[in-house]
Amino acid sequence: MDDIAAATAAAKPLSERSLLQALLRLYAGGDSIHINYYGPPATIPTLSYDDILAADESGLAGLRERIGGRAVFIGAARTTWSGQKDGFYTVFSQPDGLDLSGVEIAATVYGNLIDNTAVRRLSPLSCTLLLTAAGIAAALICTLCPPVISGGILLLLSACAVAAAGFTFDRHCLWPPLVIPLSLQLPLAFVVATIHHSVRASRERGNIRRALELYLPGSAVDELTRDLSFIRNGDRMVYGACLLTDAQRYTTLSESVTPEELSRVMKEYYQHLFQPVTDWGGQVCNIIGDSMLAIWPSAGQEVQPREKACHAALQLLTAIDRFNRLNPENALPTRIGLHYGYLLMGNIGAGSHFEYAPIGDIVNTASRIEGLNKLLGTRALASEAAIASVHGVASRLLGRFLFAGKTQPITIYQLLTTKELAASERHVLDELFEKALTEFRSQRWEEAATGFERCLTLQDEDGPSRYYHQLCRSYRDQPLSADWDGVIAVGK
Template sequence: LRQFSVAGLWLPLVVPLCLQAPVALFGGVLLNYRDARRERKLIKRAFGYFLPDKIVDQLVENVGPINSADQLVYGACLATDVEKYTTLAETMSPRDLGQLMNEYYAELFKPVERLGGVVSEAVGDAMLAIWAASSAQTSVRRQACEAALDIVEALERFNKAVVGRPALPTRFGRHSGQMFLGSIGASHHYEYQAVGDMVNTATRIQGLSKYLGTRILASEATADGLEEFLTRPVGCFLLAGKTEAVCLVELGGRKQDSNPQVTVLYQKFADALEAYRTRQWREAANRFSDILDVFPKDGPSQFYLRRCEAYVLSPPDEPWQPTVRIDQK
């Protein structure tokens, strides 16, 4: 009281108000910030295995309901499938099969993520990867092509790396267009997926390789303008369950790395396919047969040779269209 009466100071009141209270408030804020950061890290760690990074970041920031990130976008899809997986699964224990598929998917995921894609689904032996943009962009189609080729190279090394480990030959299908990207589900179960006709078509294109004996197929529109890649048109197909035909190309690799023999094969095939389209069945059959004398394992030539030989014996009804109808997946 003497200090207050002499100097005008009231320390018992000033110290708590001006020093202790701000320190306590700042300490509380700091502790809350530390706890919040720790909680966000736990959320990212928990959901980062199952959702794309952008969606996890939105979840951490608590931006609206679960479907707040849903959007209609332009994108490219890459669908994959392992050949004869069902037979393989019958010969392995579930544990061994699971370990093999985890190692396999590690090879697939790396090129996708490195080239800006997102793995939308991985079910059994099938993967669906997507590249999305707000508008039609050549870059997303190019990245999908690059990823497919990089995965093929990675799987070639993977299938030879361990003696006795089953090889996993894989087919690829690529398509591009509009798709819905967001949370699909109800109640307490949601999955972040790409949905639309474009996605279904990519899967159907992949399945066509079973008939054509090819590795990487893509719609012509997806490969359009990507001059750095070596491609060959393989015809137009009405795929299972579809009402509109889609024209396809095989992706043979990068032009800078291409084998001159592959270029010769693609040119000869183009000539034979033109004969088929113009209904010169015998001429086309001879051309496809000549190709197989040099490239006996060329699947598209085998496919069209069988069709031409059948048309020579029994010409199709008029009007005839070169589009090939595929009734099975």
């Protein structure tokens, strides 16, 4: 090796130096080389042996000029498949079966050595660095960009990589790695990133849906996820039972505790309130301070939504009692009003702010019924429309009332809890109250007052009896017209 290197340095003619350099590269290189083929069969100049033998003096002179100073390989080279003696399949093999002959391949190898144009692969370190860079770039692109954009970028980068590889192969005989980046790294990065984006998007949609369901009914969330026009065009008319609650000591509580403590108490309070509504298939539509609005919608006038609402109201009373026992210092006695009718479920608002809520007289009437509890000393009142045909719910008729601003009176019932029904005097109390109420409607004030006094004797805390007893005294002192139909005007 040292002798060849010394001879190469001392060689004067360029051809001599090229041969010695080729010989040096051959010995210093690996056990094999990657052949850089020049083209299909007959690309390397080929002379027929017959033509050389038959050449005259002038022809021989031309041959000397043509092949002088060049290496000549002698062997069998044919231009047709049928006459081929030996052939080797290469990238330039012809469709008709013609392959490169052995002598052409030998000449190609010799030319590669002389011109130093053999195909050279990148070093293992260079390949590792290139593949690592390609993998990192693909991962970053696919992670940071949406699948559509990242797919386009990867296709563009693939085209650029192929063009760059072709250029380096053509100009510098370098063979950069393409199979692993193009067939493995980029597709794998795209697929993994697409799955990642899909899973993350699905998780985000799930989180958004769960968050929306804390503020909106599930049906409204379904409509919104399908089409945002539901915000402006999603109003629908339904029948429904409307339940409204109001905490009595909320104002006092808010003045006596810090906002943080008030928030904690109200969260626990509403946790007790929401559970019965959810258990009985209701939808919490709105919360304003200490008030909760829940509905049980239905396509038509059905008994089931009313039954569920009535049972939920009674279970709410039990839940409120449990909350007050657990929080004696922050107790919140709560009143409930229940009504049933036709309403519109839709989005209230304009511009950039909307709220999904029930709209209609039913909501206002439920609020009036809830407020009547304070006057009658009761906890849960329902209209006749809300309790009609409902089974399994105990109630007591309290009379007909006309609320301020209303033109039609409403028959009101008191919903009775299991605890109230368990009282030993309950049956007698209800019978006495019913008789006294009949006397009241007949304008027999003394008899009615006596009946309500007997009710108070049995149960001193019976609010409706106390209310009617006071009303009898008032009407006795200020008699009503003879055609009075038993309707009591309230709030005027």
